[in-house]
Amino acid sequence: MTDAVTNDQWFREAVVYQIYPRSFQDSNGDGIGDLRGVIDRLDYLQALGIDVLWLSPIYTSPQDDNGYDISDYQDIDPTFGTLADVDELIEQAHARGIRLVMDLVVNHTSDEHPWFVESRSSTDNPKRDWYWWRSPDEHGEAPNNWESFFSGSVWELDETTGEYYLHLFSRKQPDLNWENPEVREAVYSMMRWWLDRGIDGFRMDVINMISKITSLPEGTPIPGNSGLGDGTPHFLNGPRIHEFLQEMHASVFEGRAGQLLTVGEMPGVTVEDAILYTDPARHEVDMVFQFEHVGLDHGDHKWDRRALDLRELKKSLGRWQDGLAEVGWNSLYWNNHDQPRAVSRFGSDAPEHRVASAKLLGTVLHVHRGTPYVYQGEELGMTNVPFATSDDFSDIESVNYYRMAVESGSDAESVLANLRLGSRDNARTPMQWDSSEHGGFTTGTPWFRVNPNYTEINAEAAVADDDSVFHHYRRVIELRHTEPAVAHGDFHMLAADHPTLYAFTRRHEGVELLVVANFSGDELSLDVLDDVEQWAGSTLLLGNVGAPASVTAPLRAWEARVLRR
Ligand code: ISL
Ligand code: CA
Numbered sequence: 001m002t003d004a005v006t007n008d009q010w011f012r013e014a015v016v017y018q019i020y021p022r023s024f025q026d027s028n029g030d031g032i033g034d035l036r037g038v039i040d041r042l043d044y045l046q047a048l049g050i051d052v053l054w055l056s057p058i059y060t061s062p063q064d065d066n067g068y069d070i071s072d073y074q075d076i077d078p079t080f081g082t083l084a085d086v087d088e089l090i091e092q093a094h095a096r097g098i099r100l101v102m103d104l105v106v107n108h109t110s111d112e113h114p115w116f117v118e119s120r121s122s123t124d125n126p127k128r129d130w131y132w133w134r135s136p137d138e139h140g141e142a143p144n145n146w147e148s149f150f151s152g153s154v155w156e157l158d159e160t161t162g163e164y165y166l167h168l169f170s171r172k173q174p175d176l177n178w179e180n181p182e183v184r185e186a187v188y189s190m191m192r193w194w195l196d197r198g199i200d201g202f203r204m205d206v207i208n209m210i211s212k213i214t215s216l217p218e219g220t221p222i223p224g225n226s227g228l229g230d231g232t233p234h235f236l237n238g239p240r241i242h243e244f245l246q247e248m249h250a251s252v253f254e255g256r257a258g259q260l261l262t263v264g265e266m267p268g269v270t271v272e273d274a275i276l277y278t279d280p281a282r283h284e285v286d287m288v289f290q291f292e293h294v295g296l297d298h299g300d301h302k303w304d305r306r307a308l309d310l311r312e313l314k315k316s317l318g319r320w321q322d323g324l325a326e327v328g329w330n331s332l333y334w335n336n337h338d339q340p341r342a343v344s345r346f347g348s349d350a351p352e353h354r355v356a357s358a359k360l361l362g363t364v365l366h367v368h369r370g371t372p373y374v375y376q377g378e379e380l381g382m383t384n385v386p387f388a389t390s391d392d393f394s395d396i397e398s399v400n401y402y403r404m405a406v407e408s409g410s411d412a413e414s415v416l417a418n419l420r421l422g423s424r425d426n427a428r429t430p431m432q433w434d435s436s437e438h439g440g441f442t443t444g445t446p447w448f449r450v451n452p453n454y455t456e457i458n459a460e461a462a463v464a465d466d467d468s469v470f471h472h473y474r475r476v477i478e479l480r481h482t483e484p485a486v487a488h489g490d491f492h493m494l495a496a497d498h499p500t501l502y503a504f505t506r507r508h509e510g511v512e513l514l515v516v517a518n519f520s521g522d523e524l525s526l527d528v529l530d531d532v533e534q535w536a537g538s539t540l541l542l543g544n545v546g547a548p549a550s551v552t553a554p555l556r557a558w559e560a561r562v563l564r565r
Helices: 007-013 035-040 042-048 083-095 114-121 181-197 241-253 271-278 310-323 354-366 396-407 412-422 459-464 469-482 484-488
Strands: 016-019 052-055 072-076 099-104 155-158 163-166 201-204 261-265 287-289 371-375 492-494 501-508 511-518 539-543 560-564
Touching: 007 484, 035 042, 035 083, 042 459, 042 469, 072 083, 072 181, 083 099, 083 181, 099 261, 181 241, 241 271, 271 287, 271 310, 310 492, 310 501, 354 469, 354 511, 354 560, 371 469, 396 412, 459 469, 469 484, 469 539, 484 501, 484 511
Parallel strands: 016 052, 016 371, 052 099, 099 201, 201 261, 261 287
Antiparallel strands: 155 163, 492 501, 501 511, 511 560, 539 560
8 A cells, every 4th residue: 555545546557346146156956156255356356456246136036136135135145155155255355465346236025025015015105105105197007207227117006005116127026115114124224234244345336326216207208119108317317416415425435444346337427427526525425336338339229229339438437537537536447247248248258359359359348447357257358248139138127028019020140149238148158167067157057158259268178278368367466555646646648539449547656557459459659649759768567468569659459568667
């Protein structure tokens, strides 16, 4: 830790690794990853050099949305293990210098959570107001036209009382009513309980959706979408969101010893919002996940995919770098459990380019200013999956989209093509550990088929090969720990209008770094940079395709270099 970092900004030098427990490592042969499996792989994570582990939800859950539908926040789903396993994981992680961050899913619960079971039981139940109940409109229909993130209306009619409840996600994920102070205190007290148990913070699921405009106004109609509308302006970054986050901070985090981490997952967040959310003086969250760069290859809807223009990507990420340069802090990610695989999306998964482009992506991302996140398998260059038919998909979002799109007359083949590119299932196939059956993920039948390329792309092979994507990630993570300019330097984008060159500098206390990366399979001269000859005598800190003829030589296919002077 350098002097430049105050204790509560420790995360500027940290790298986070995300585990999707269901797909990481099965330890008991039931085909589903579990906590014991995570414990067994901690040495692997330590070798990679990461500082923080973020676990996707492991709480008791009917698994309608793979654990993002929680029916008991203070217990572990038997699929994953027990509270004793979590205690052991905390201890074993801490023993290796790794902090543990848990997923916090409190915009909604499961419909099987006792709070909701009570709430739906009658209109005068004390927990009725813990969720969003509304009478049918004057035509006996849903209270408004909002479309759910998982297709269809956000409203579900409940027979018990003849009223509708709101669910922004699946009908098994009813939204909690944060207007009710009892709800908020119940959540804060649960969070304190987890911190007391020894965890080091939370990744907060869709946390910028908890404050809604309480009149729930109609959304703007979505063309061709059977009467549904876009409700997001009425619940993203809503009127009381900053108040709620500050209250949470005061009630849960204030005065706690230790180095905690809070990251808010915030679809639709702007740079201006993010400055407010992450300004340390405002005591809200340490950083946010923003979605701008992962929306650039979407059309009007997530499922209309279009080609990514590198200039757009640089413009977007560059604007976030500039916007949070003085106040606040960025999260940096290409991948998570909701996104297709980075190498297939931003790089090239063609056999001749996969390794180089996966390393290039790691290099570019990790040398930005912000805290980088590695999603399981990204450090191996794991790719998208060759899904054949609609039966090959598992995720509720993909399954619902396919059904509704085909029902409403879309061509099944083009729907499938969109799914192959955009489905969250691309990220959710099991981790590829070795070349044995099912990639070493399980000795039983895996809950989800392993990507057939596991025989070639797997951790065992990568760890044994010093030239692998794994060792490149290890080196770039190490760079954040050893080269202060990576964690603390300023950021300056170069050649913003170039279609294939990603180039920027970082400066810190008399040191300057230059990152140059060729997002193409063609050779690329660096002459397009104004003062490239000034870098001729600089040191090559990191490269990805073997020694170049000189530090300023033309970049080969998917080559990336980090220079220092
Ligand atoms: O992947 C998405 C759908 O296109 C995103 O909109 C995603 O649903 C959104 O980022 C919120 O994600 C989080 O909350 C969801 C859960 O399904 C995701 O896995 C989680 O990361 C509901 O809890
Ligand atoms: Ca298991």
